[in-house]
Amino acid sequence: MTTNTKNPTIILIAxxxxxxxxxxxxxxxxxAAGRRTLPLTLPGLDASDPRRASRTLDDQVAAVEQAIAEASAAGADSVVIVAHSGANAPVSLVLDRDPGRVSRVVWVDSGPVTSGTAFAPDAPAELVELPLxxxxxxxxHASIDGLTAEMLERFRERAVPxxxxxxxxxxxxxxxARWAVPTTLVxxxxxxxxxxxxxxxxxxxxxxxxNLSDVELIDLPTGHWPMWSRPDALAGIIADAASSSME
Structure with missing residues (x-):
């Protein structure tokens, strides 16, 4: 998959x-490096949304698809998606539904999910939300290596169930065809x-x-939240991945 776009829009989903x-x-x-970024807050993770707890995985998929459409409308012929941890479910669905719209996906301490899986399939129907x-x-279950007390405090204060x-x-x-989307695993x-x-x-x-036909694996030793513990190094890897999507 190739593109002539010199500066793809990078959609980041935590x-x-x-x-x-x-x-x-x-x-x-x-x-600062001249990259175009579009960080997303998925439906259900906006604390100001009164219907937040009823949002579904389908709602999250629709939000990612809308972000891709907005990037295209703004002139981006190429989109790179960065998906961290549990963002792998909606992003896997996006890649399955229209793999040609994404020039590269970067999984951060994560990876594509297998069909038929759920994060907590046995969670009772009465479970309204899952808090941090x-x-x-x-x-x-997830390494917190590299996170300072200040980082953990911010995490706790801003986390949304x-x-x-x-x-x-x-x-x-x-x-x-989703398996052919160029992939980077951090x-x-x-x-x-x-x-x-x-x-x-x-x-x-x-x-x-x-099953992936075009995949590179890159080591960045730290914990599960490298966007806080090693943001500069992670940004460099993402920038390089975005550049490779243009080749």
Whole structure:
């Protein structure tokens, strides 16, 4: 997949409990380097939205598709999507529905999801929302390496609970053309070697990686939130990935 666009629009989508604000430092570095950025707050993660807790995965997909359309309307012939952590569900669906609209996807300590999976398929129907857990509990599932006390305090203050419908909904994928979208995996809390081993072994979290036809894995040793722990290095990787999307 090639394009003549010299400066693609970079759409950045953070994972659970986070909005566009999570990318402030990364966007600062990218903008200083002359890159066009569009950080998103997915439906359900806007604290001012009175219907926030009822937003669905489909709503989030529609928001990403709208962002792509807005970038195209503004003159961008090329779009690079950066998806962190739990943003992998809506972004996987976007790639499945129209893979030709994205010139490259950058997964940050994440990867494409496997069809039929859900974040919490056994979550009860009465679960209205999933709040950010205590950090000692969170650290059992996602590394908080590199995060200072100040960063964690900001995380706690600004985190928005994830809507129940989003965590329960299964991702259904049908178009194998999604596997041909050029892909960069930024490996932070686990190494690229571990990711390849898990992918080759069919591990549910990385099984889709084995199907990708154009993929590069880049190590950036830190925790699960490199947009805070190593924003300059992450911005550099994203900028390089955006440049490679033009080749």
């Amino acid at each position: 994972g659970y409990w986070l909005g566009a604000w999570a990318w402030d430092e990364v966007c600062g570095h990218l903008t 857990p205590p950090f000692d509990e969170l650290a059992e 994830e809507p129940g419908p989003v965590v329960r909904q299964r991702v259904e994928l049908t178009d194998e 490996c932070t809390s686990i190494s690229s070697a571990q990711v390849r081993e898990l992918a080759d072994g069919g591990h549910p979290l990385f099984a889709e990686v084995a």
